[in-house]
């Protein structure tokens with residue numbers, strides 16, 4: 023006799039105030055395959071946990087974003103924001119699609135050069151640009167986005183010694199009607215500091231003033247804020263046109279578009295509320311086109327979109343370690359993915375799906391990582407199907423910031439694979455070993471003597 | 475081990491506890507177990523029945539079975555003293 | 557003239573002490589001279605009274621919460637539509653409106669029509685955006701501010717005077733006399749409705765309300781002003797009376813014509829001792845006390861259904877002043893199997909008639 027598939031027996035108290043999942047045919051959809059490759063097969067071959075990146079999704083997302091802007095505006099350029107995910111394979115996909123590089127440290131600058139990006143396609147951002155790298159950036163003809171007056175004067179001196187005019191833009195911060203205001207980077211618009219900085223740059227004649235830059239924040243849910251920001255940058259550009267007859271080459275709107283992840287504390291899911299690329303593009307391009315900038319002088323529009331381009335392409339696969347009742351009777355599921363790998367679980371209610379079909383029966387569950395730390399919580403509470411020890415699951419939309427902000431803490435970082443558009447799997451970052459970690463360490467002589 | 479006498483269980487997996495006024499819902503295998511408990515069958519007996527019927531190894535079934543019994547206890551649906 | 561057959565779906569069957577508008581909306585349309593109706597109830601919770609009340613719904617289905625997203629909702633509605641042929645759907649909760657608006661095109665393809673405000677209308681009148689709304693349309697609004705953390709609460713002292721109002725994104729409003737109370741309400745509200753929590757200047761005066769319907773071109777189809785005569789501790793009207801107040805009517809028409817409001821609307825206003833009218837909230841749907849408007853001569857829910865069906869609607873010219881409503885509660889006897897059926901199968905038919913012993 024054929025045996026029936028087993029599911030954990032389960033009882034749930036019915037209460038009027040709770041979502042009644044029972045009797046409703048909404049099942050939690052499994053994610054059994056990523057780009058036609060079976061999840062189980064991936065884990066068998068590369069271990070658990072495992073980061074997976076879909077090259078197909080990356081390219082499709084990029085092309086969608088590019089289409090949204092380029093159909094509305096004549097000159098559009100994306101610059102891949104390295105900090106979002108600087109695995110070389112990831113960067114190279116975006117570079118192949120036509121992206122420049124946006125970097126915020128010497129390390130990222132070198133990484134971009136090593137990926138074959140010439141200096142004149144690198145945007146150098148951030149408050150910390152060591153002199154050695156400013157020099158390198160000037161020599162490589164990179165675009166240096168000045169963050170503060172001290173940097174402006176350092177650059178001026180370097181320009182004099184190197185006898186070249188650095189190509190610069192200034193970063194502008196401003197009130198775009200959102201909270202919290204990001205006012206610690208760049209020069210303020212409202213109090214006239216930005217205009218002051220532009221004047222000093224123009225008058226000193228030590229620089230090539232190429233552009234204006236703003237990055238108003240990350241995970242911005244309103245497109246309106248971008249419209250305001252674009253209008254304010256355009257206003258500065260018009261001022262330069264009028265006062266100096268100087269035409270800037272580009273306006274860089276930074277990153278910050280929301281991905282479809284759901285923020286903690288949000289009532290509606292991110293899949294419903296995140297604006298589309300078209301909506302962002304409409305806000306930004308119409309503000310620029312309707313601005314006072316002369317049509318023949320419309321600058322190139324640069325976007326440093328990070329999160330929204332890569333989040334959807336990243337998956338984290340894992341395995342259930344145990345199920346456990348808390349003292350209250352509340353269920354908890356312990357999994358082999360912790361906050362050390364999934365940094366974004368501090369902000370997002372990540373979507374976790376079983377890797378195999380389950381019935382519609384679900385239970386409220388806390389999902390804990392494997393670290394021996396109370397903060398290791400992947401989800402405080404989610405409606406989850408009844409998974410058993412050894413069952414696989416897939417966390418979706420984790421491509422942004424995790425593979426850069428992960429920590430080597432208690433455990434080692436696992437393999438990262440990329441699935442190419444032909445569904446071939448490539449290892450793009452090998453898992454760490456004890457040796458990887460130890461080779462950086464040095465043991466002082468007096469601790470080396472072997473104990474008997 | 476048996477279910478408290480006045481507890482009503484329907485085939486659709488709806489459980490009503492008249493002493494507390496609470497209602498519960500069971501998944502199909504949960505319904506099956508509760509019905510067997512209602513007949514006064516022992517845990518060992520029930521587990522044997524289920525391993526014959528479901529595609530599951532003894533250890534796994536036993537673990538989840540007793541977790542389920544724990545939930546029934548937590549909800550105070552079992553006879554006292556067991 | 558024979559009546560037009562109509563299958564209506566409605567949410568908000570929670571006719572509790574914090575009532576949803578579903579039951580009064582259905583009741584109003586049932587009394588219509590134009591339509592003969594069958595009603596499909598859509599419920600989020602198993603104890604919403606409208607599910608069990610005879611003469612309100614003909615059958616009720618459970619639907620997923622808005623927080624489950626558009627896809628989950630549409631999937632469920634597709635299933636429901638395969639069994640019922642719904643012509644018009646009226647969502648009645650603030651918290652679900654966004655989800656229904658996002659779904660409206662696909663609902664239309666399924667043959668389900670709605671008559672909802674646009675997303676930008678919804679967004680613009682949002683509590684957090686009220687100050688901007690006031691400036692843009694030249695109406696008086698209280699000062700307000702979004703807060704996202706405890707630190708923001710400490711800083712309120714610099715900008716607001718106590719008492720002040722603490723409000724949730726969709727529902728809930730509490731008066732707070734000090735920081736401690738703000739913190740308490742903040743915790744409660746943010747747990748339920750998420751962030752931000754909205755702080756509003758407290759305007760002293762009498763609370764008055766208007767129910768209105770805009771046809772989307774700027775025309776006011778109907779509007780009835782009311783003062784709450786008895787308010788529950790949840791701030792809900794338990795009794796109210798229609799007013800003759802040209803200033804309120806003027807303000808309503810002004811807002812509808814400037815915003816081109818589409819669909820039902822409730823204006824919550826405070827009339828100060830100096831006879832200024834402050835807009836406290838604009839609810840993007842018909843309120844639970846709409847039956848008073850019907851009683852006063854304006855069947856606004858029926859008019860809304862006509863607009864959804866693309867029928868011609870003539871604006872209402874008058875309403876009875878001094879009409880009152882008094883709300884009451886009434887206990888129904890419900891048999892357990894109905895609750896069981898709803899809990900396990902997700903759909904149920906109501907009692908045939910009210911039971912008594």
Ligand SMILES: Cc1ncc(COP(=O)(O)O)c(C=O)c1O
Pocket residue numbers: 103106124147148237239240241276277278279326327328329330422
């Ligand atoms: C200057 C700059 N540009 C771009 C980005 C990328 O932002 P996002 O991932 O939100 O698109 C960041 C991120 O913080 C940034 O600081």
